Amino acid sequence: xxxxxxxxxxxxxxxxxxxxxxxxxxxxxxxxxxxxxxxxxxxxxxxxxxxxxxxxxxxxxxxxxxxxxxxxxxxxxxxxxxxxxxxxxxxxxxxxxxxxxxxxxxxxxxxxxxxxxxxxxxxxxxxxxxxxxxxxxxxxxxxxxxxxxxxxxxxxxxxxxxxxxxxxxxxxxxxxxxxxxxxxxxxxxxxxxxxxxxxxxxxxxxxxxxxxxxxxxxxxxxxxxxxxxxxxxxxxxxxxxxxxxxxxxxxxxxxxxxxxxxxxxxxxxxxxxxxxxxxxxxxxxxxxxxxxxxxxxxxxxxxxxxxxxxxxxxxxxxxxxxxxxxxxxxxxxxxxxx
Amino acid sequence: xxxxxxxxxxxxxxxxxxxxxxxxxxxxxxxxxxxxxxxxxxxxxxxxxxxxxxxxxxxxxxxxxxxxxxxxxxxxxxxxxxxxxxxxxxxxxxxxxxxxxxxxxxxxxxxxxxxxxxxxxxxxxxxxxxxxxxxxxxxxxxxxxxxxxxxxxxxxxxxxxxxxxxxxxxxxxxxxxxxxxxxxxxxxxxxxxxxxxxxxxxxxxxxxxxxxxxxxxxxxxxxxxxxxxxxxxxxxxxxxxxxxxxxxxxxxxxxxxxxxxxxxxxxxxxxxxxxxxxxxxxxxxxxxxxxxxxxxxxxxxxxxxxxxxxxxxxxx
Amino acid sequence: xxxxxxxxxxxxxxxxxxxxxxxxxxxxxxxxxxxxxxxxxxxxxxxxxxxxxxxxxxxxxxxxxxxxxxxxxxxxxxxxxxxxxxxxxxxxxxxxxxxxxxxxxxxxxxxxxxxxxxxxxxxxxxxxxxxxxxxxxxxxxxxxxxxxxxxxxxxxxxxxxxxxxxxxxxxxxxxxxxxxxxxxxxxxxxxxxxxxxxxxxxxxxxxxxxxxxxxxxxxxxxxxxxxxxxxxxxxxxxxxxxxxxxxxxxxxxxxxxxxxxxxxxxxxxxxxxxxxxxxxxxxxxxxxxxxxxxxxxxxxxxxxxxxxxxxxxxxxxxxxxxx
Numbered sequence: 001x002x003x004x005x006x007x008x009x010x011x012x013x014x015x016x017x018x019x020x021x022x023x024x025x026x027x028x029x030x031x032x033x034x035x036x037x038x039x040x041x042x043x044x045x046x047x048x049x050x051x052x053x054x055x056x057x058x059x060x061x062x063x064x065x066x067x068x069x070x071x072x073x074x075x076x077x078x079x080x081x082x083x084x085x086x087x088x089x090x091x092x093x094x095x096x097x098x099x100x101x102x103x104x105x106x107x108x109x110x111x112x113x114x115x116x117x118x119x120x121x122x123x124x125x126x127x128x129x130x131x132x133x134x135x136x137x138x139x140x141x142x143x144x145x146x147x148x149x150x151x152x153x154x155x156x157x158x159x160x161x162x163x164x165x166x167x168x169x170x171x172x173x174x175x176x177x178x179x180x181x182x183x184x185x186x187x188x189x190x191x192x193x194x195x196x197x198x199x200x201x202x203x204x205x206x207x208x209x210x211x212x213x214x215x216x217x218x219x220x221x222x223x224x225x226x227x228x229x230x231x232x233x234x235x236x237x238x239x240x241x242x243x244x245x246x247x248x249x250x251x252x253x254x255x256x257x258x259x260x261x262x263x264x265x266x267x268x269x270x271x272x273x274x275x276x277x278x279x280x281x282x283x284x285x286x287x288x289x290x291x292x293x294x295x296x297x298x299x300x301x302x303x304x305x306x307x308x309x310x311x312x313x314x315x316x317x318x319x320x321x322x323x324x325x326x327x328x329x330x331x332x333x334x335x336x337x338x
Numbered sequence: 339x340x341x342x343x344x345x346x347x348x349x350x351x352x353x354x355x356x357x358x359x360x361x362x363x364x365x366x367x368x369x370x371x372x373x374x375x376x377x378x379x380x381x382x383x384x385x386x387x388x389x390x391x392x393x394x395x396x397x398x399x400x401x402x403x404x405x406x407x408x409x410x411x412x413x414x415x416x417x418x419x420x421x422x423x424x425x426x427x428x429x430x431x432x433x434x435x436x437x438x439x440x441x442x443x444x445x446x447x448x449x450x451x452x453x454x455x456x457x458x459x460x461x462x463x464x465x466x467x468x469x470x471x472x473x474x475x476x477x478x479x480x481x482x483x484x485x486x487x488x489x490x491x492x493x494x495x496x497x498x499x500x501x502x503x504x505x506x507x508x509x510x511x512x513x514x515x516x517x518x519x520x521x522x523x524x525x526x527x528x529x530x531x532x533x534x535x536x537x538x539x540x541x542x543x544x545x546x547x548x549x550x551x552x553x554x555x556x557x558x559x560x561x562x563x564x565x566x567x568x569x570x571x572x573x574x575x576x577x578x579x580x581x582x583x584x585x586x587x588x589x590x591x592x593x594x595x596x597x598x599x600x601x602x603x604x605x606x607x608x609x610x611x612x613x614x615x616x617x618x619x620x621x622x623x624x625x626x627x628x629x630x631x632x633x634x635x636x637x638x639x640x641x642x643x644x645x646x647x648x649x650x651x652x653x654x
Numbered sequence: 655x656x657x658x659x660x661x662x663x664x665x666x667x668x669x670x671x672x673x674x675x676x677x678x679x680x681x682x683x684x685x686x687x688x689x690x691x692x693x694x695x696x697x698x699x700x701x702x703x704x705x706x707x708x709x710x711x712x713x714x715x716x717x718x719x720x721x722x723x724x725x726x727x728x729x730x731x732x733x734x735x736x737x738x739x740x741x742x743x744x745x746x747x748x749x750x751x752x753x754x755x756x757x758x759x760x761x762x763x764x765x766x767x768x769x770x771x772x773x774x775x776x777x778x779x780x781x782x783x784x785x786x787x788x789x790x791x792x793x794x795x796x797x798x799x800x801x802x803x804x805x806x807x808x809x810x811x812x813x814x815x816x817x818x819x820x821x822x823x824x825x826x827x828x829x830x831x832x833x834x835x836x837x838x839x840x841x842x843x844x845x846x847x848x849x850x851x852x853x854x855x856x857x858x859x860x861x862x863x864x865x866x867x868x869x870x871x872x873x874x875x876x877x878x879x880x881x882x883x884x885x886x887x888x889x890x891x892x893x894x895x896x897x898x899x900x901x902x903x904x905x906x907x908x909x910x911x912x913x914x915x916x917x918x919x920x921x922x923x924x925x926x927x928x929x930x931x932x933x934x935x936x937x938x939x940x941x942x943x944x945x946x947x948x949x950x951x952x953x954x955x956x957x958x959x960x961x962x963x964x965x966x967x968x969x970x971x972x973x974x975x976x977x
Contacts, residue, residue, distance in 0.1 A: 160672035163956050165911035167918065168933075168949045172680045175937060175945055176692060182684065261797065268799050269919055273937055288802055295805055296813040303809075306802035313797035321793075392879055396781070416885075424882030431880075436873035439892050441899075441972055450891075451881040486972040502881070 022326040029322025036315040039308070043118030050112040053097035057112035058280045062087065064107055066098055075099065075107045092300050104290045104301050114304055117282040121309070124197050124276075124283065125263035131202030132259060133252055136209035141248070143210075144217025145240060155214070162207040170266065173200045174275035192278040201266050208262075209255055213248055220244050254324045261316035268309050284309050339542055340366040340389065340510060345402035347381075347388050349395065356614045358384045360566040361402070363640075366510065371536060371543045373557025373574070375550060375589065377611045381566040382546050386512050390429055391419040406510070425455040428503035432515040434495035438487040444471075444498040445483025452505050470501040473538075474531060493524035500531065507539055514546045529555050550593050554578060562586050565612055565622035572645035582647035584627045621649070658974075662964055666957050673953040678720050681946055682712075693942050694736045702736060727950055733943050735936075743947045747929060751951075753829050754928030757850065757920065758912040760843055764851035765858060766905065770894075772855065773862030778889055780867060788859065795856025804849045804923030811845055827925040846924040850917060854908065862901055869893035899971050902963055910959025914952025 023029055050057055064075040076087035089103035101110040143154040161169070177200070181191040189195045220226055220243070229239050264284075270276030271285025279286070284305035291302025347359035359381045366372050376382040387393050388400050391411065404411040406427065411419065431437045438447060448470060449463035458466075464483065471479035474497040487495055496516060503511060513532060517525040533556060536543050545556055553560055553574065561571040562585065570583040581587045591605040609626040612618060618625055624634040633650040640648040647653070682689045690706040691698065698706075707713060711722045726733040731744035772792065776785045811821040824845060830838035869875065870893050878888045908916075918930025925931070929948055936944035968974055 156668075156672070160669055160676060163669045163953070163960070164673055164676065165914050165916040165952055165956060167916045168911075168914065168952050169676075171933065171937060171945065172677060172949050175940060175942060176680055176684050179692070179940055265797075265799055269801065272799070272801050272919070273922075273934060275937060285799075288799075288805070292805065295809055299809050299813075302802070302805055306799060306806070309799055309802065310794070310797050314794060317793050317797055390880060392876060394879070420882045420884060422882070423880055429877075429880040431873060431877060433873060437877045439874040439878065439896065441895055441970070443972075450883070454881060454883050454887075488973050499877070502877075 019326045023322055026322045026326065029319055029326075032315040032318035032322065036312065036319060039118070039312055039315070040122060043115050043122060046112060046115030046119055049097075049115055050109075053109065053112065055097075055109040055112040057108055057116050057282070060106040060108065061103075062107045066090075066093075068093055068095070068098065075103050089294065089298055089301075091298055101300050101304050102298055104287070104298075105294060110287070110301050110304060113282050113287055114284070114308060117284045117287050117305060118308060118312075120194065120277055120281060120283040121264055121267055121285070121312075124194060124201065124267045125260050127198045128201040128205075128263045128267070129256060129259040131198060132205045132209055132263075133255060135202070136206045136213055137248065137252065139206065139210045140213025141217055141240060141244065144214040145221055145236070145244065147218075147221075151214075154210075158207040158210055158214075161204070162211065164204075166204050166266070167269065169204045170200050170270055171273070171275060173203065174270060178275050178278070192281070194277065194281065197267055197270060197276045200270070201263050204266075205259065205262065209252075209259070213251060216248055216251055217244055220247055250327045254320065254327055257316045257320035257323060261313045261320065264309060264313050264316070268305075339368045339407055340544075341403075341405040342385070342389065343403040343405075345385060345388060345404065346400070347384055347393065348399045350397040350399070353615060355399075357617075358566055358614055359388065362563075362566075362568055364561055364568065364571065366542050366544060368509070368542055369536075369540050371533075371545055371556055371558050373553040373560045374544060374546045374563060375548065375553055375560060376563035377548055379565075379611055379613065380563040382563045383514055385563075386429075386514065386544060386546060390423060390427060390512060391416075392423075392429070421455070424451050424508075425506040426508055427510045427512065428506070428508040429512040430496070430499055430503050430514065430516045433519045434492055434499050434516075435487075435519065437499050438495060440487055443484050443486055444490070444495075444502075445485075448483070448498070448502045448505055451502055455506050466505065467501075470505055471498065473504070473535070474498070474501045475527075476501070492520050493527065496520060496524075496528055497531065500528075500535070504535060504539060504541075507541075509541055511536070511541045511543045512546070513543060515548070516545075517552060518547070518549070525552075532556065550589055562589070565617050566614070567622065567648065568640055569623065569649070570647040571640075576645040580645075582645065582652045583623075583649050584629050584651070585623050586647075662961070666961055670953060670957050673956075674724060674950060675720065677946060677949050677953075678723055681942060682710075682719055682723075683716065692940075698736065706736065723946070727947050733947055735941050735943050743944050746932060746944070747947055747951055750927060750929045750932050752832075753926050754913055754915070754917060754921070754930060756829075756832065756839065756843060757846055757926055757928060758909065758917055760847040761850035761854070761912075761917075762905075762909055764847055765854040768851070768855045769858030769862060770901075772859035773866065774889065774894060776859065776863045777866035777870070777893075778885075780863075785863075789863070792856035792859045795852045796860070798853065799919075800850065800853050801919040801923050803852060804846070804920055807845050807849050808923065829926045829928075846920055846926060849924075850912075850920045858901065858904070861904060862897060865897040865900055866893050869897050872896075899967070902966055902970060906959050906963025906966075907956075910956035911952075913959065914955040915948055916952075 046057075049055075062076050065072050066075060067073075073090065075090050077090065087105075089105055089107060090099055092102045093099050096111075099109055099111070101114065104110055104113065139154050139158070143151040143158075174196070177189075177196050178191055181193070181196070182189050182199075189199065226239060226243055229243060230236075267276055267283060268285030268288065271283045272289045274286075274289065277283040277286050287305040288302045291298070291300075291305070294301050342365065343363050345359055345362045346357065348355050348357045350356075362381070362385050364372070374382045374386070384393070389404055389406075389411065391414070393400065400412055402412065406422070411422075414422075438444065442450075445464060445467045448467040449460065452458065452463040452466055453460070456463075467483050468479045471482050476482050476494060476497050482490075482494075482498075487498075490498065500516070516532070517528050520528060529552065532543065532545070535541070545552070547553060557574050559572070560574050560577045562569050562577075562583065564585050570577065570581065570586045572582075577586065578590065581590055585607075588605065588607045592607065594600075594604060607626055612622055612625075619637075620635040621627070621630070621638050624630045627634070629651050631650070633654070636650075638648045638650050638653065640646050641653045681692065688703075690703050690710065690712055693710065694702050694706045711719050727744065731742070733743045735741040735743055772788050776788045779785045808827070811824040812827065815821045816824070823841060825838060825842050828842065830842050832839040866889070870889070872893075875888055875892055878892045883892075913929075915930045915933055917928065918934055920926070921928045921930040922934045929951065933945055933948045936942075936948070
């Protein structure tokens with residue numbers, strides 16, 4: 001009964017306008033969006049910060065010195081523990097531009113690396129999201145719309161990828177590609193390239209998106225307005241782009257922040273396992289790995305990028321929830337495995 | 339037995355307060371069958387859900403008075419309402435396919451209701467469930483209690499739902515379109531069953547439907563609803579022989595006659611019922627009414643002399 | 655019913671075959687480099703390369719190569735590591751399985767219990783501050799990289815608060831065999847269990863809450879209300895009971911994936927020598943035969959876990975029983 005009431009209400013404005021108005025009023029989602037953009041902009045300012053602070057975040061600087069409260073201090077201090085071998089990097093000075101968060105085990109400024117690493121983390125997560133959504137949409141549309149043999153083959157392939165634990169699939173792909181790169185016809189990707197993690201993460205999540213899309217296309221394919229269009233002899237590419245794709249796009253948009261969040265976590269895990277971003281490039285995952293050896297002496301090296309990941313992923317998830325509530329209030333879209 | 343006075347149900351929505359039920363009053367006497375007719379969205383289900391205390395939407399506002407055996411139900415606390423529900427007032431829903439929990443046997447579900455209201459052993463509840471299934475003509479009831487809902491046909495499920503509703507001998511049974519989702523032959527059987535059970539258990543029945551044919555079969559008194567208001571009420575014979583409200587007349591005209599020459603075309607009511615948001619001021623039926631005149635911009639009151647209508651043509 | 659079981663078995667075999675072929679294609683047929691160079695690891699001598707080429711049949715057609723690989727892993731079990739010369743891979747995996755099982759089963763118990771409690775409480779108090787707080791906590795749990803959480807846990811329990819009454823009981827990192835000392839086994843695993851469970855508690859509590867709220871809109875819940883049952887009983891016996899069906903499906907997938915090696919991040923951080931840690935070490939040395947074998951064993955676990963879920967399913971959902 002109540003549903004009838006609400007449905008009739010919604011007709012009065014366009015669906016997109018209504019959704020955007022609803023999202024705009026969702027204060028939690030808006031705060032999340034604001035915070036996410038803040039983090040993103042801060043990271044994009046990495047080159048500005050590094051040049052202002054005279055830091056070289058990708059070069060080992062074991063013999064650097066800085067001036068701290070009028071005194072000259074070594075960035076790498078001779079260790080006083082145990083046999084006195086090895087060096088301790090300087091801890092956080094809490095002075096912006098002056099090893100704010102301290103140095104890592106190669107004397108590099110953690111703050112600049114954090115910002116630069118953020119760029120890579122966002123870049124990989126974003127590009128992999130686009131990759132996944134594009135191929136998942138193509139597969140989902142083809143399987144759902146044309147059915148028959150195409151559907152059987154595509155669905156089976158998706159089933160198999162689905163049963164594969166994500167991390168193992170990613171590891172298998174990485175270990176094969178990371179050492180030697182890949183060349184597919186005209187496309188050659190070098191082994192250290194950022195394109196490799198993008199490609200790998202992009203592939204492993206395709207079934208997570210393609211399966212729900214296929215389901216949605218399948219039910220749209222049976223809906224009256226599509227059957228009517230087919231009956232009228234409208235060519236299939238026109239039906240696909242004019243009738244089906246716009247309906248699927250809601251699902252796709254809801255997927256964007258959620259896939260971004262998932263991809264950031266996956267990228268950081270792969271980088272932590274040293275099969276994601278390769279040195280000298282940095283991402284939040286590789287910085288955490290750098291910090292692992294310093295965990296008990298300089299915990300901030302690992303804590304800071306981890307917190308950055310948690311904040312970014314959290315804001316993306318909150319934003320994703322808000323988008324879903326706004327675009328799909330009856331929660332008809334089934335995401336992921338749920 | 340049931341006295342509803344000036345019942346109003348509204349829902350807070352993004353577009354403001356929406357009035358689903360706008361001042362409905364009716365009563366049900368012991369042992370009678372009251373038919374409630376109306377199109378979907380006319381508020382017939384919502385008003386009875388309000389009686390049952392089953393409007394759980396936190397955005398719903400219920401005003402007015404609902405007295406059951408002299409006891410006020412509006413504002414009654416949840417626990418007392420619960421003790422009434424299922425024991426004193428039972429409800430049968432429209433779609434038997436979804437009305438039963440899929441993971442339990444029908445015997446279990448009937449016994450659950452019996453044991454919610456009576457302190458008896460599981461064994462005794464099971465025996466009672468078998469009895470009830472036999473009473474609603476389910477073949478081989480001792481075995482049927484072990485069946486899951488999905489193993490039964492629609493008609494059989496609706497019988498099971500009816501058996502469950504009758505399990506505590508309710509004084510009032512609310513049946514919300516119990517035959518709509520069923521095949522025509524099964525519909526007739528279910529109607530017979532409801533009539534028989536009503537006689538045996540001496541319960542009063544409120545029978546909600548959009549089907550005038552069903553009303554003709556079963557109801558002793560009839561109430562016609564349109565856009566959240568009662569537009570006509572009276573005994574079944576009054577309503578069918580001399581309908582007062584244009585809407586009732588139109589509803590009766592849209593039934594194919596059983597005798598006489600076949601009409602060239604069945605009459606239909608022009609236009610569609612208003613949605614709750616754009617209900618016209620004054621008489622809600624006026625835009626579709628063939629008899630409308632200047633007075634219809636005001637809201638007509640329901641007369642109160644046994645056979646009543648809310649129409650300025652009847653009660654100027 | 656037998657038809658349904660046969661169908662499931664067929665599907666299982668199909669998925670296993672599909673995974674093994676995928677693995678084969680990834681490792682041996684990815685364009686870019688000579689597969690024997692990949693297998694033999696970095697800086698392998700020409701003789702080793704030649705030996706690898708022969709032993710894996712790289713001069714023969716693809717299907718022969720595939721069969722050789724499957725034989726080495728599942729039948730003769732004589733797949734050897736080239737990085738660690740002559741080291742037999744399959745026994746190493748079998749040794750590591752109990753460690754992974756200990757980690758994952760314990761975490762699974764934790765996450766199922768807490769997810770059901772939290773999800774149900776949140777659904778029951780829908781819209782309240784408690785619901786919101788629980789869901790935000792769940793969201794934070796989902797948003798944390800599990801290996802990072804593990805490091806934070808280590809920082810707290812092994813370093814910063816090691817000597818306080820709170821964490822003085824925490825043993826140093828590493829795994830203790832259950833057969834040697836059940837108590838040591840239990841104590842070493844507590845922190846890893848909690849760490850691994852937190853992510854899944856967040857995920858499952860949120861999914862369960864959504865399912866419960868959806869179930870509470872169903873017609874059968876309205877019927878249950880009309881029967882005069884209490885809200886608690888409706889929530890637990892009707893809504894939760896039906897929601898558990900999809901909960902279990904999700905559980906099967908994740909449990910299988912974790913046993914199959916997805917717990918590797920937790921194993922690495924807590925220095926537990928399970929299948930995941932084995933995979934990780936092979937990653938660092940680019941020891942492909944080990945990874946190939948762990949991935950294929952993982953697929954067996956995934957498929958087995960799914961089969962197990964199907965059995966549980968039969969108990970939970972009568973509709974499946976009588977297909």
